[in-house]
Amino acid sequence: MKKTLLACTLFVAFVGIAYGQNKPDTIPFFLNKQSNICIKARINQSDSMILMFHSSSTGLTLTKEAVEKKLPLHDKQATEVRTWGGDADAEFSEGNSLVIAALRWDSLQIFINEYSGPDTDGKFGFDLFSGKIVAIDYDNMRMIVSAALPKMSKKYCKMKLLVKSGSTYIVGTLKMHNRIYQDTFMFHTGYGGVVLLDPKIGEQYEMQSKLQTIGTSELKDAYGNVFKIETKSLPQVQIGCKKLKNAPLSFAARSSAIPMKVFGNGLLKRFNVVFDFQKNEVYLKPNGLWKLPF
Numbered sequence: 001m002k003k004t005l006l007a008c009t010l011f012v013a014f015v016g017i018a019y020g021q022n023k024p025d026t027i028p029f030f031l032n033k034q035s036n037i038c039i040k041a042r043i044n045q046s047d048s049m050i051l052m053f054h055s056s057s058t059g060l061t062l063t064k065e066a067v068e069k070k071l072p073l074h075d076k077q078a079t080e081v082r083t084w085g086g087d088a089d090a091e092f093s094e095g096n097s098l099v100i101a102a103l104r105w106d107s108l109q110i111f112i113n114e115y116s117g118p119d120t121d122g123k124f125g126f127d128l129f130s131g132k133i134v135a136i137d138y139d140n141m142r143m144i145v146s147a148a149l150p151k152m153s154k155k156y157c158k159m160k161l162l163v164k165s166g167s168t169y170i171v172g173t174l175k176m177h178n179r180i181y182q183d184t185f186m187f188h189t190g191y192g193g194v195v196l197l198d199p200k201i202g203e204q205y206e207m208q209s210k211l212q213t214i215g216t217s218e219l220k221d222a223y224g225n226v227f228k229i230e231t232k233s234l235p236q237v238q239i240g241c242k243k244l245k246n247a248p249l250s251f252a253a254r255s256s257a258i259p260m261k262v263f264g265n266g267l268l269k270r271f272n273v274v275f276d277f278q279k280n281e282v283y284l285k286p287n288g289l290w291k292l293p294f
Helices: 064-069 199-204
Strands: 002-004 013-016 025-028 037-043 049-054 060-063 077-083 086-100 103-113 122-125 133-137 142-146 157-160 162-164 167-176 179-188 195-197 213-220 226-239 242-252 261-264 271-276 281-286
Touching: 025 037, 060 064, 064 103, 157 167, 195 199, 195 226, 199 242, 213 242
Parallel strands: 002 077, 049 122, 060 103, 179 261, 195 242
Antiparallel strands: 013 103, 025 142, 037 049, 037 086, 060 122, 077 086, 086 103, 133 142, 133 271, 157 281, 162 167, 167 179, 167 226, 195 261, 213 226, 226 242, 271 281
């Protein structure tokens, strides 16, 4: 049985524990060294674990290390998943519960993989908030989950949120001297970089040859597949009505089966974000991290 990791569909029970249906739930978080959103959680009556909120993934995953040391899972089943690096063997477990602050989900699958964000035991995806409003407030390091859209300040820019194959996307624009590239970019809080593109797009727009190289590194996906990364200096990136200059733009050394057109949280954390998962819209407003050097 083959499953696409970014597109697995879960049927879950979403339960508010302590509050009435119309009262917002507040979830504190912190950012790790790779700008991932890290949240305390409990799974199956476990001690507290740290999970990463991933805006372009679905369901719940734990690392092998977390399963071995913190939460033994029984009746595991084998499957195959597709990641940026290709197909990989994986295991999953059925019928699990997750508690975050005053929220509870039941009947969850847990997928087991090699890696998550630094200092985290795994991750959970945006689909757990289906039909909800989710605000990510980096100024106060909190996530607010509610049933109705709050009154929005005019400082927020509203954009369409495309939900496709288990990921979320927004329109963005890259400006390189006299050339402009506009496309839908994955809204990826799980990626700590700024902008990531498939090398074929870079070749088409002559980005590798005309933009200054500022560094090289490696990128590992959740199952340990490694990509060599070359990072350039991008003159301008635009999201909605806001522009940032001299942003890092990274290219993998090879293409992926999953298109690499990504805005990572090195960029997205500079906006306070309100996801409207009822209308598939997103609101963005620059926050206190806006002028933070890349």
